[in-house]
Amino acid sequence: MRVIGDEGEQLGVMDVRDAIRAAREKGLDLVEVAPTADPPVCRIIDFGKFQYEAKKKANEAKKKQVTIVVKEVKFRPGRDDHDYNYRMKHAREWLQEGDKVKATIWFRGREMTHRELGSRILAKLEGDLQDLGEVEARPRMEGNQMFIIFGPKRHKGVAAKSEKPAAVEGVKPKAESSAPLPEVAKPKPEASEPLPEAARPKAEASEE
Numbered sequence: 001m002r003v004i005g006d007e008g009e010q011l012g013v014m015d016v017r018d019a020i021r022a023a024r025e026k027g028l029d030l031v032e033v034a035p036t037a038d039p040p041v042c043r044i045i046d047f048g049k050f051q052y053e054a055k056k057k058a059n060e061a062k063k064k065q066v067t068i069v070v071k072e073v074k075f076r077p078g079r080d081d082h083d084y085n086y087r088m089k090h091a092r093e094w095l096q097e098g099d100k101v102k103a104t105i106w107f108r109g110r111e112m113t114h115r116e117l118g119s120r121i122l123a124k125l126e127g128d129l130q131d132l133g134e135v136e137a138r139p140r141m142e143g144n145q146m147f148i149i150f151g152p153k154r155h156k157g158v159a160a161k162s163e164k165p166a167a168v169e170g171v172k173p174k175a176e177s178s179a180p181l182p183e184v185a186k187p188k189p190e191a192s193e194p195l196p197e198a199a200r201p202k203a204e205a206s207e208e
Helices: 016-025 047-064 081-096 109-129
Strands: 002-004 010-013 029-034 041-045 070-075 100-106 133-142 145-152
Touching: 016 029, 016 041, 029 047, 041 047, 070 081, 081 100, 081 109, 081 145, 100 109, 109 133, 109 145
Parallel strands: 002 041, 070 100
Antiparallel strands: 002 010, 029 041, 100 145, 133 145
């Protein structure tokens, strides 16, 4: 079998007895971690600590899992307003907690001929829950029951506010020009103009 040390170092392929002896010399255990490998892989570790860390990882993974429960609220076609409001409030609480809600209308005997009463109740319930839930299964009949399923509404994140000032209504903001500002004309130095021919002083003739 291939043996890995307690610090992750490779000890190579060893006989079972030699591997057990090496583990006992360090006061640790020899644990098979890859039995299907060829050859099988064992590791020298503290088995109690290994079990604790494995259990801790499993608990952390379980905490991250989101469990959605479907809770049911039942109505009768001949309900009164007090009974309806009581059950509707429970449905709102369940949606706020992240659970799904199944609303069921129970029909008995001749009530089956007045299915429109059940449709009205579910339509009213849909309106009262629209701010918290969205319909996942439209109303339908199964035997003597009519039901609808609501799921918690997924709220979209609020968009980040722009740092630019809000535009005034009716006034379009001017587009910022990326063109460079024109250079200010610098005054040119005055050039000395040559004097006219007549103005030039004549060179005095040298006396012979």
